[in-house]
Amino acid sequence: MAATRPALRKVAKELNEGTTSLAMSLTGLPRTALPTDIRRLCGKSKIENVVNVTLEHERFRPTGQGFISFSRPEYAYAALKNFKQAVVGGKTVQARAVDTPLVIPRSRGTKGVLEAARRGAITGNGPSGGVTGSGRNVVMYGLPGRLYAETLVDILRSFKLAGSEYGKEVIVKLEAKGLSTSRFLVRTASVSEAYRLVRTFHMRLWRPDINGDKYMTHAFVVW
Incomplete structure (x- = not known):
């Protein structure tokens, strides 16, 4: 009882x-x-x-x-x-x-997320890394430094990415100070799709036909 x-x-x-x-x-x-x-x-x-x-x-x-x-x-x-x-x-x-439960900040919307990323405000620190959608977000890193989010969206077109709740921008390039490679936050439509993306790209060479063995991709799900 x-x-x-x-x-x-x-x-x-x-x-x-x-x-x-x-x-x-x-x-x-x-x-x-x-x-x-x-x-x-x-x-x-x-x-x-x-x-x-x-x-x-x-x-x-x-x-x-x-x-x-x-x-x-x-x-x-x-x-x-x-x-x-x-x-x-x-x-x-x-x-x-x-005294006070830590909470994840409310989604900033498409424009706000992009501006926050440019300011370096999306650091991945705090509860759930400071982003909403626990279990549906994937961080990919080790990619070419000059890779753009728009290009990555096209490459991931076979995956179900997040819907209208995040607006059209479902991939955000994260700050990577002092690195020649880049990091991205990818918002998927479901937990299962997030893990499918990780299984596909983690510890795989990025475009070896173009880059040889220069870029090893890493990916993990953020909870």
């Missing part, structure tokens, strides 16, 4: 963590962990009323830290108590309450 609200408030008081936290931070996660792994752990630990689960990223790579957001503070504290000795992927994770 789910705990009553007065009981949950009692848990919050016993934990002596204040009354404003709406989120919990998890550290020590395997870098291969996905949000679905954390949600599965929440189910096993009888943690309810989860609003959102995100992974912290640096340059689009998981850092081993995640966040769980709740609808009310008392749910966060009850979860903190249930998360003692929680294990994900064979690693024991540490949980603590945080």
Whole structure:
């Protein structure tokens, strides 16, 4: 039976963590962990009323830290108590309450995304790398430095890229300071399509008929 609200408030008081936290931070996660792994752990630990689960990223790579957001503070504290000795992927994770759940910025729209990319504002840092569409975004790197997004769109025409929610611009060239190669954020229509793109291009030479073995392509899905 789910705990009553007065009981949950009692848990919050016993934990002596204040009354404003709406989120919990998890550290020590395997870098291969996905949000679905954390949600599965929440189910096993009888943690309810989860609003959102995100992974912290640096340059689009998981850092081993995640966040769980709740609808009310008392749910966060009850979860903190249930998360003692929680294990994900064979690693024991540490949980603590945080005052404000980190959120992914709202989509800027086509023009805003392009301007942000030119300013270097899309860094890949923060929850889900700071972009929406968790599991549907792919980062491709190691490509020729002078490759344009429009050219890559044409090359990826056999893939189902994101629809009208992102406007016509579904591929954004990312800043790559000091590198002779380029990086791109590709927005696909689904998680399965994102993984299909990775399987097709990861660790493959880019246009060997033109470039020989000069450019090795790397690709990974951003959660």
